[in-house]
Amino acid sequence: MSENHVKSLLETPLKVVNIGLESFSEALVEQGVEVVHLDWIPPGGGDPKLADLLSKLE
Amino acid sequence: MQRIDDANRQAMDRILSADPVLVDVIPAAEAIPTLQDRMILHAGPPVDWERMCGPMRGAVAGIAVFEGWAADLQEAEAMAGAGAFDFQPNHHFDAVGPMTGMTTAGQWVMVVENRRFGNRAYCTINEGLGKVMRFGGNDAEVLDRLRWLRDSFGPAMGRALRSGDGVPLKSLVARGLSMGDEMHQRNVACTGLMLRALAPALAATADDTAGLSKALAFIGGNDQFFLNIAMTMGKAIMDPVRGIDGSSLVTAMSRNGTDFGIRVSGTGDTWFTAPVEMPEGLYFPGFTEADANPDMGDSTIVETIGLGGFAMGAAPAVAGFVGAGSASDAANFTRAMGEITYGDNPEWSIPGLDYLGVPTGIDIRLVVETGLAPTINTGIAHREPGIGQVGAGVVRAPMACFEAALQAFAASVGVA
Numbered sequence: 480m481s482e483n484h485v486k487s488l489l490e491t492p493l494k495v496v497n498i499g500l501e502s503f504s505e506a507l508v509e510q511g512v513e514v515v516h517l518d519w520i521p522p523g524g525g526d527p528k529l530a531d532l533l534s535k536l537e
Numbered sequence: 538m539q540r541i542d543d544a545n546r547q548a549m550d551r552i553l554s555a556d557p558v559l560v561d562v563i564p565a566a567e568a569i570p571t572l573q574d575r576m577i578l579h580a581g582p583p584v585d586w587e588r589m590c591g592p593m594r595g596a597v598a599g600i601a602v603f604e605g606w607a608a609d610l611q612e613a614e615a616m617a618g619a620g621a622f623d624f625q626p627n628h629h630f631d632a633v634g635p636m637t638g639m640t641t642a643g644q645w646v647m648v649v650e651n652r653r654f655g656n657r658a659y660c661t662i663n664e665g666l667g668k669v670m671r672f673g674g675n676d677a678e679v680l681d682r683l684r685w686l687r688d689s690f691g692p693a694m695g696r697a698l699r700s701g702d703g704v705p706l707k708s709l710v711a712r713g714l715s716m717g718d719e720m721h722q723r724n725v726a727c728t729g730l731m732l733r734a735l736a737p738a739l740a741a742t743a744d745d746t747a748g749l750s751k752a753l754a755f756i757g758g759n760d761q762f763f764l765n766i767a768m769t770m771g772k773a774i775m776d777p778v779r780g781i782d783g784s785s786l787v788t789a790m791s792r793n794g795t796d797f798g799i800r801v802s803g804t805g806d807t808w809f810t811a812p813v814e815m816p817e818g819l820y821f822p823g824f825t826e827a828d829a830n831p832d833m834g835d836s837t838i839v840e841t842i843g844l845g846g847f848a849m850g851a852a853p854a855v856a857g858f859v860g861a862g863s864a865s866d867a868a869n870f871t872r873a874m875g876e877i878t879y880g881d882n883p884e885w886s887i888p889g890l891d892y893l894g895v896p897t898g899i900d901i902r903l904v905v906e907t908g909l910a911p912t913i914n915t916g917i918a919h920r921e922p923g924i925g926q927v928g929a930g931v932v933r934a935p936m937a938c939f940e941a942a943l944q945a946f947a948a949s950v951g952v953a
Contacts, residue, residue, distance in 0.1 A: 520908040524936070532943060533906050535952045536538060536785070 540950060541803075541902075544783030548802050549879050549898045551781075552842065555774040556652040559731075559766055560703035562695035566642035568659045569630045573642070575606055576623040580638025580835045581793025582808040583626055586617045590794035592673025592830050595922020596637035597622065599675025603683050604643050610675060610923075628789055628800075632659040633772045633835035635765060636671035636918055637794070644683065645691030649706065649769040651777065658772035662686050662694070663765040665758070668925035671834070672918040693752050697738035704734045706770045707884060710844070713763075714895070715888050719852035720767040721836060721845030722859055722914040722929055727763035732756045764836065771838035780805050785946055786879060787899040790841050790911065790934055794833035794918075799938045801901055804945050811937035816917050818930015819860040830920040832932045837913050843882050843895035846912035846931060847874040851887040851895075859914050859929045864889075870912050871896065877903040877911065901946060904939040 495514045497504035504516040523529030566572055577597060579589075589597065598613040601622065607613035616622065627634045634640050639661070646659040664682055668674040698704070709730050716726035736753060743749035756762050775788045784802035791798050798808040813832040820826065839845040849856060850871030853864035861867065871887065874896040881894030899911060910933040917928040947953065 522906045523940075524905075524908055526940075529905055529940060529943065532947045532952060533902060536541065536902055536943075536947060536950070 538950070540783045541785055544781050544803060545786055545879055545898070545900065548778050548781050548784040548786045551654070551778045552774060552898060553882060553884070554653050555707075555777070557649050557706045557770040557773045558652055558703040559647060559698060559706060559769075560650045561648040561698050562645050562662070562691050563648060564642070565640055565644045565646045565659070565661075568646050568648060568657075569632065569640075572630060572640070573623065575621060576625060576641070577601075578625050578627045578630055578632060578634065578638070578640035579793060580627060580634050580636060580833060581791045582628075582796050582798030582810050583624075584793040584795050585624060586620075586622075588795050590830055590833065591920050591922045592833070592918040592924075593637050593794050595673035595675050596639045596670050597624075598922065599670050599679060600639040600641050602675070603680050604641050626791070626793075627835055628772075628791060629806075630659075631657060631772070631776065633768045633791075633838050634661060634671070635663070635768060635836045636834040636916060637673060638835050639670055643687060645687055645695070647694075647766060647769050649766070649773040650703070651773040654777040656773060656776050658769050658776060660765045660769040660772070662691060663759060663762050665755075666761060666926060672916065672925040673830075673922050674925040675923050689748055690752050690755060693739060693743065693748065694735070696742040697735055700738045700742050704731065706766065709734070710767070710770070711885055714848060714851045714885055717852050717854055718763075719845055719848040719855055719914065721764065721839045722916070723760075723852045723855040724763035724767065725760040727767070728756065728760060731763055731766065767839050767844065768836055771842045771844070772835075774842050775838065778802050783950055785901050787841055787901060790837040790899075790913075791835045792832045792837065794830055797832065797935050797938055799901075799934070799942060801942050801946055803949050804942065807945065809938045809942040809945065811935035811941070814932050814935055816915050816930035816932040817860065818915075818917055818928050819858070820917070820928035821926070824919070824927035828919050828921075828924075828927050830918040832913070832915060833918060834915065836915065837911075837934070840911055840913050841899065843878070843885065843897035846870060846914045847878075847897075848885070848887065848895045849912070849914065850890045850893070853889070855914060859931050861914075861931045873909055874912060876907050877909050901939045901942050904936070905943050908936070910934045910936050910939070
């Protein structure tokens with residue numbers, strides 16, 4: 480990313496898409512940041528064995 | 538995996554091509570010849586007396602008195618504790634039952650025939666709201682109502698249905714969805730449509746005017762009369778989907794107030810169980826969450842076919858009744874269930890969602906992958922026996938059922 484892009488990112492209002500832990504989005508909302516929260520958890524709830532089975536059963 | 542895709546396509550075809558028709562009301566002993574004396578069918582996966590919840594125990598005591606097996610409730614409880622009754626799940630006998638789900642030889646059951654596949658399913662007649670046996674009620678008023686259903690209403694409804702060719706249910710449910718029913722906690726439209734369909738035949742076959750008047754008033758005065766018909770329909774639709782090798786679609790979800798159980802087509806009739814959860818909802822005046830019993834009943838068969846919580850978008854009014862939020866929240870429930878189902882049912886569409894078909898064919902792979910457990914609309918029973926319904930709410934199926942089912946299903950298709 481060029482220096483100009485970094486500069487423009489910091490100078491414009493943040494628009495955030497938060498994926499996963501909702502508390503992260505809540506903290507930003509409290510600071511007045513515009514947030515779209517995406518309710519998501521890893522496949523199988525993060526259980527590696529279930530995730531492995533799911534990948535084989537596709 | 539091609540094998541799973543093919544099997545699920547076949548399962549979905551069987552669901553969508555079903556042709557359920559309400560054809561009769563007959564004694565349970567006639568409908569289910571293996572239903573023996575002192576055998577009690579209950580809701581949910583298998584459970585013994587020691588693990589039964591309060592309202593289930595209350596219903597057992599009540600039905601034992603109704604059947605004449607015990608002189609009073611105390612004797613009935615003592616007999617149950619001593620092993621005098623044979624407890625079996627409704628689902629093992631082509632039957633379903635709401636909440637406690639008591640089915641015994643002396644009751645009358647409605648018969649739904651799936652004319653596409655020739656199988657039949659059975660369920661008792663809905664008793665009404667409040668203090669009723671399905672919510673654990675068991676006093677004289679409850680038992681007198683059951684006797685009237687057995688001696689008067691059941692035979693009258695059977696005569697009426699046999700005088701014609703039955704009442705086709707698929708088209709009736711389609712109309713009910715367009716009139717704001719989701720067929721679990723809101724059945725007012727379908728009850729009205731069924732009353733309209735049955736009334737002429739009830740009148741034409743009635744023994745006497747007073748009995749006819751009482752029968753018509755009973756149907757018209759019970760907004761949930763159609764629930765038991767919807768459940769019987771659900772069982773008749775899903776039974777032909779059982780046992781399709783390689784299919785990951787759910788064929789039954791059911792609860793006994795202690796355990797929640799699911800069955801999956803590709804793993805046959807095995808139950809995958811986990812402790813039931815507590816519904817979140819609204820309570821009738823005078824009751825609170827402290828009075829509530831955990832989730833219970835075979836009625837989740839309606840969610841299994843895409844109705845109930847899955848069709849919440851069709852019934853904004855029910856979202857308020859069960860404390861699930863606004864009309865837009867109701868639509869979101871339906872859309873979310875689309876994430877865990879094989880597809881939509883084009884014959885059961887929701888006008889308010891641009892005629893989206895109800896999400897149908899719960900795939901255990903999608904449930905485990907997304908972490909989205911099926912949403913269920915439900916009545917709430919008092920946790921103590923003998924009191925009855927105290928509210929209504931929304932509950933999720935326990936994820937542990939689906940995780941256990943996924944592992945067994947994987948083994949069934951040679952994946953480990």
